[in-house]
Amino acid sequence: MKQVKHRNSASKILILGTVFLFTFFNPVFGQDEAAVDNAAVTEASSGGDVAKGEELFKSLCAACHKRYKKAVGPALFGVADKYDRAWLYSWIKNSAAMVASGDAQAVAVFEEYNKTAMNAFPQLTDGDIDNILAYVMEPKADPPAPVPGSDTASGGGGNSGVSSNVILAILALVFLMLVVVLFLVNKTLRSFAEANNVELPQAEERTPIWKAFIQNQFLVMVTAIFLLLASGYFVYGYFMQIGVDQGYQPVQPIHYSHKIHAGDNKIECKYCHSSARVSKTSGIPSLNVCMNCHKSISEVADATATEEYSKEFYDGEIQKLYKAVGWDTNTQAYTGDTQPVKWVRIHNLPDFAYFNHSQHVSVAGIECQTCHGPVEEMEIMYQYAPLTMGWCVNCHRETNVKIADNKYYEKIHKELSKKYGVDQLTAAQMGGLECGKCHY
Amino acid sequence: MSSNKKYWKSVEELNENSSIVETLQQNEFVKEIPTDEFLGDKSSLENSSTTRRDFLKYVGFSTAAASLAACEGPVKKSIPYVVQPDRIVPGVANYYATTIADGYDFASVLIKTREGRPIKVENNNLAKSNCDANARVHASVLSLYDSSRLQGPRKGNENVDWDVLDKEVSAKLNSLGGKQIVLLTQTFASPSTSKLISEFKAKYQNVKHVVYDAISNSEALDAYQMMYGERALADYDFSKANTVVSIAADFLGDWQGGGYDGAYAKGRIPKNGKMSKHIQFEANMSLTGANADKRIQATPSQQKQVLAALYKYVTGSGSKGALDSKLDAEVVKAAKEIQKAGSNALVVTGIQDVDAQLVVLEINKAIQSKAFNKNTPRTIRQGDAKAVAQLVKDMNAGRVGGLLIAGVNPVYSLPNANEFKSGLEKVDISVAFSMHNDATAELCNYVATTPHYLESWGDIELKRGSYSLMQPTIRPLFDTRQFQETLLKWTGNSSTYHDYIKSAWTGILGGTSWNQALHDGVLVKPILPKQELVDALEAPEGDVADIEAAPVPTSAGPDVGAASRRLSVAKSNGIELTLYTKIALGDGQQANNPWLQEMPDPITRASWDNYLTVSRADAAELGLTNENVANGALNGSYANISVQGSESIKVPVIIQPGQAKGSVGLALGYGKSKGIKEDMIVGVNAYSLYQNLNTVQNVSITAAEGVHEFACVQLHNTLMGRGDIVKETTLEIFNTKDKHEWNAIPEVSKNHIEYEVTSPEVDLWDEFDRSVGHHFNLSIDLNACTGCGACVIACHAENNVPVVGKSEVRRSRDMHWLRIDRYYSSQDSFEGDNDKKDNIAGLGSSLSEFGEMENPSDNPQVVFQPVMCQHCNHAPCETVCPVAATSHGRQGQNHMAYNRCVGTRYCANNCPYKVRRFNWFLYNNNDEFDYYMNNDLGRMVLNPDVTVRSRGVMEKCSFCIQSTQAIILKAKREGRLVAAGEFNDACACSAACSSGAMRFGDVNEEGSVISELVKDDRAYHLLEHVGTKPNVVYQTKVRNTTEA
Secondary structure, eight states: OHHHHHHHHHHHHHHHHHHHHHHHHHHHHHHHHHHHHHHHHHHHHHOOOHHHHHHHIIIIITTTOOSSSOSSSOOOTTHHHHSOHHHHHHHHHOHHHHHHHTOHHHHHHHHHTTTOOOOOOTTOOHHHHHHHHHHHTSOOOOOOOOOTTHHHHHHHTSOSHHHHHHHHHHHHHHHHHHHHHHHHHHHHHHHHHHHTTOOOOOOOOOOOHHHHHHHOHHHHHHHHHHHHHHHHHHHHHHHHTTTOOTTOOOOOSSOOOHIIIIIISOOOHHHHSGGGGTSSSOOOOOHHHHHHHHTTOOSOOGGGOOSSSOHHHHHHHHHHHHHHHTEETTTTEEOSOOOOOOEEOOOOOOTTOOOOHHIIIIISOOOHHHHHOSGGGOSSOOOOSOOOHHHHHHHHHHOBOOOTTOHHHHHHHHHHHHHHTOSSOBTIIIIITOGGGTOO | OOOOOOOOSSGGGGOTTOHHHHHHHHOSSSSOOOHHHHHSOHHHHHHOSOOHHHHHHHHHHHHHHHHHHHTSOOOOEEOOOSSOOTTOOTTOEEEEEEEEESSSOEEEEEEEEETTEEEEEEEOTTOOSSOOOOHHHHHHHHHHTOTTBOOSOEETTEEOOHHHHHHHHHHHHHTSTTOEEEEEEOOOOOHHHHHHHHHHHHHSSSEEEEEOOSSOOHHHHHHHHHHHSSSSEEEEOGGGOSEEEEESOOTTTTGGGOOOHHHHHHHHSOBTTBOOEEEEEESSOOHHHHHOSEEEEOOHHHHHHHHHHHHHHHHSOSOOOSOOHHHHHHHHHHHHHHHHHGGGEEEEEOOOOHHHHHHHHHHHHHTTOTTEEEEEEEOSOOOOHHHHHHHHHHHHTTOEEEEEEESOOHHHHOTTHHHHHHHHHHSSEEEEEOSBOOHHHHHSSEEOOOOOGGGOOEEEEEETTEEEEEOOSSOOSSSOOOHHHHHHHHTTOOSOHHHHHHHHTHHHHTTSOHHHHHHHSEEEOOOOOHHHHHHHHTOTTSOSSOTTTTTOSSTTOOOHHHHHHHHHTOOOOSEEEEEEEOTTTTTTTTTTOHHHHHSOOTTTOEESOOOEEEOHHHHHHHTOOEEEOTTSOEEEEEEEEEETTSOOEEEEEEEOTTOOTTEEEEEESOOOOSSSOGGGOOSOOGGGGOGGGOSEEEEEEEEEEEEEEOEEOOOOOBOTTOTTTSOEEEHHHHHHSOHHHHSOOOEEEETTEEEETTSGGGOSSOOOOOOSSOOEEEEEETTTOOOOOHHHHHHHHHHTOOOOOHHHHHTTOOOOSSEEEEEEESSSSHHHHHHHHHTOOHHHHHHHHHHHHHSOOSSOEEEEEEEOOOOOTTOHHHHHOTTOOEEEOTTSOEEEOTTTOOOOOHHHHHOTTOOOEEOOSOOTTOTTSOSSTTSHHHHTTSOTTSOOOOTTOEEOOOOSHHHHHHHHHHHHHTTSOOOTTTTTTOSHHHHHOTTSOEEEEETTSTTOHHHHHTTSTTEEOTTGGGOOOOSEEEEOEEEOOSOO
16 A cells, blocks of 8 residues: 555656646747747848847947947947948948048047047948847847746755755754654553553662773873863964964955856966066056956856856945046046055065065966966965965975976076976076075 | 153143142043942843853854954955056056256266156166265155145145136236335256246346255355356366365355266276275365365364465465474375376365455366366256345345245245245245245235146256256156246236246257157257357457456456465354255155154164264263163263254264364254154254355354253264174275285185185085076175165165155164265274284283273274175075975075065074164054055055065065066077076165165176176175175275375
8 A cells, every 4th residue: 555655656746847848848839939920020020130130239349339338439320220221331341531521420420439430341341240230239138037937946945045044943843753753652651661560770879980991090191281282282283273364265355256257258467477587576456457458347247147246246345446447437437536456465474574476376387276276266366375485495306497498497497406306497496495585 | 852841731730739630640530330230240240241251152142253354355456547548558657757856966868667656766877967866866856746735825824726826826926016025036057947037027027036045055156257257157077077166165066066977986996906086174074074085074164264375385376374294294295196196186165255265266267187077067056145135135124026936945944944934934935936835925915835846847058068858757646737837827828837947948959859859858058158159159269278368257257365365364252063965865855754864874873863963072072972772872961052042952862983173063954844744853953053154164062961862873983893794995006916815805714725715616505507598687886886875765665665654763673775884984994993803912911902992083984885685695584484484586685585484583583684674564554654654645655566464474675576577588588598687786775875886687698797796806795704695795995094
């Protein structure tokens, strides 16, 4: 009988699961279909290929234009309605010539955008331009409407943090109930026994274990020594970590994500931290370096948003940058009203230790990640290495001097390696352990 | 200085019989503390909520909490630029060429800036104008960050806007009704400023320009004008002079603009058996006299006679007065030397007298001295003492309507300051152009606050044809405007001074571009010889041979014969005072600069003071004494000194070996009390004795009460025969005898065999192999070192050496990493001392003879010896450090890890050279040391590459390891070997040394200067017999004298 019941429940779960799956996937499919429909409509109306247009737009136009928002150039949505198509063809192919020829419309646009001439694209065919226009004429997609039940769907998926907590809670509850039941059973049995006058066996009087322990002097001594050593170890450990801020992850005035920049977009570290090549400091990039890109990137892509940080959040952080650097997004110009950003310094070497980035980055060719950790995965930057002297010295002992193509090392390396009888000198053998090399 | 003033807080205290005062004096607390009331009452104690135990718990908890909280690191902020300037890379220094021209010091310099802050002054090696940077120039960067600077324009004692000031002043200047407007300025020597002032003259009515030098050179300028028709100073190239005879000219100091030490030192290094000969006649022991081969004492009046006699002996004309026979003999010798050298000789004088200056010009003309550059007279002194005197008269007569005072402080530096003050009250409008609220600015109606030279534009013609540019190296720190900028405004010119200079320079630039000139900082234009110029302009058929005829207005020329006759009858009345300027403070403009105040005087080794230098004989006569107290500090008597008729001033006395009997000396530039920090108000203002702007005065002196405490850093007066510290020989011996005669390496005996102490055979330690990689050595040439102290200041600036103040220096706690020891020799030479010491027989004899040696004879010989950490290869300090805080590097540097040091001071005890310095206090961020490290402004001068040391650690010279490492790193980065000579300027001291006495470098670098120097015959190490094998090598001093 029991087995039958079991089968029943299994099939129930299966059915339930399928239902869940369907509820979860359905809205997504629905949306896709809608988008496709949309595209079909626009393509039909303007006679261009949206996909090809998107490709062209992103490679040629996106540096200066956005579809729904003003950037260096105007927002392009609706441009095909505003201007005659033939006019657009010639404008895109060579706008400067049009301005020079005195075309009224062209001059007006030119004047409006501070006489910034648009690049000429003579390589584009009319068809290409049609494709681009088809793309830019797409109406802005509405943000996906929240689908009722989708929350529960994700909860039912069974792999998110919330659900595992729930499972744990249930297990704990079950466990607690078991304990209570055991206790109750015991109590009941005892009262039964009493009622039936059953003699319960009495435990024999023994020396309590703690008394026995105290009487055994050897054990006491061993334990005392053990405790002393252990506490010594922990006290030492505690004191040794004073001033060591490994894992220090302060809240910064702007939520700058190294993961997005160095990880997703693969921006080379030294593009921003350029002084690491020539100077002792790696340099926190000045805001004009940020603006090299962020002049045209005023918001993140939808895909960038994560569950923890929404797109709105990231866009807000970019706005903080604009405020600090004094960039007016409407006029696309600097206002001159700046507020320097007060970053919280993460890697603090004490003043008496001299560290030079260029020595390590340019001369030794060490990857930034060696000391700074997987920066490209850090949403929030933290101190990866302990930055203690022992850590420095260890690396100097283990790392070979990079002598390739460096005339400076030719002679000294030859002589020193002969002296020490090794092929490759470590930084320590080169003198990297001498006090005065870092402390002066 | 102690004073007998009674201080009081309330009038009641002045009432002697007041019972209240007595009660108050005895009781710290006016009301009894109610201890009995509280502790005596048991019930109140029991009711108290805090028991003793609770109290202890709270104390314990709060202490623990506080110490736990202290373990948390502070949050540090990093604020990057919003827009980073192209040329600035954080952490990399930028250099800009500029020029200092404060009216007293003129020099082309390079400014090292870090992140836009100037942090150090360095020599501009492109400049070849013989205006070398001295200690004051090196220290001037700290004056930029002077927290007592004015921060904006002022009217009366209130801050005011520039617009208001401009409007009010120009309105008043226009409504003076024909009264004089006088521009009282420093010497600018600036072509564009001259042009600007002439435009100002055209714009306003009745404008007069009076140039005033606080230290006057008026007579020399007048004499040059009489002789050569141009009001300028003669320019000399001392490197071309084989024989220099100087009569009271302190040309290694500030004589006629100074900056001659580099050229002088070139001739002092024996080359091919030859070196220059320098004879000095003087009263005060000056830096120049100390460097002379032969120094002859002569009081100021005797100096004039000496000059007259010299003129007679050299040229045969003129007359010799009643000259002392001993002096006469010396003059004859000097004249012979001059005649022997012929046109390679040079005579200079510092006597402030037109006659004397004329005679000297005439002598140099007669011998056709090659060292005299006729075509390029110096223009860096233009002051006119007569015009200044006339101005004070005009002011008192009410003839002056407007007075614009720029770059000078007459209320402080004029002897008749009171007259000037009363005249200033009669002036309708007075404007001071000043950086500080100094004595003059305080009394003026307006202060148009000016920026420091490192924040200004400017152009300077140091001497004819040698132009320099001044450019800002930092944005103005305060709301200031330079004098020229203001003049432009007031003349209605809307261009900036920068553009104005540019347009004024179109004629000067010639083929050079403006950017190139600005980059170099200097521009030298070929100068047509004066004669050719005149010929070209007016008289093509004129007599070319007669040099005098054309340019001199009075065609007959000055009567030099009469001048020498007037000199020959000079007489003295009583004691003659010679006012001089110290290397450290000069005319006193930078009196608020703690580096300069703490720099020991090269001769007396006293810092933070000026004092009367008196000869031993005169001191005994006047009852003046000097003594060293138990802790080694120097105490001295006071004396009252007065010039006829003037008020007497009380000055401390130092008994100066070598001071001519019947003469005394006193330094100008001290005793400033307005616009200056309290700790810097030291010394006495000697300008009140500077009557008629003449440095020589007849004075009367009496002993005064009280004892003055000096901060003097060198105790021993003589070398006492310790020949191995300073090695000295004469040119004759140097040329004729073997090295072992005059530069012997001490020997020790092992197994009855004599070994040189440098031999590994007698070494306690194993020899290290020092042939791999770099090995740094520093060579110091005792012949070329003039003791000028530029290195001391450069070291301060580079290494963040703290200033400790007068009372700490007095306790021998000065922090100078580099000191310049001054040694006297009681005999004519050190050899004499050695002989005397060796011949001492018996205890009685030793007592008396050592006593004599301790009392330096009246005319000692002097040697300067810069001493810093010797970076011993076998360093005694390293072996005794219990925590291994000091250790040896492969490159020869003795490292000092401050963070490891626990302050046992064993190393300092064990150092035979006494070059280690202990931080007795925390000098930064400590208001007890109100110099510069305790305020944000002053800290901007700190070098970010060098640790600022804390209390309780030892520090010392590091051979500027931050620079040597930076040079190596640069080579590594560029993948090349370190270029030849790249290390030469690595050490701040060797880079600052304009005389070339200090040479730094890598001895393992083939063909480097240093590798030759360490092998030189003259080379020796300090205390060689100790066996420390130092990496600093000294070059034996050779004196050009035959009397050994």
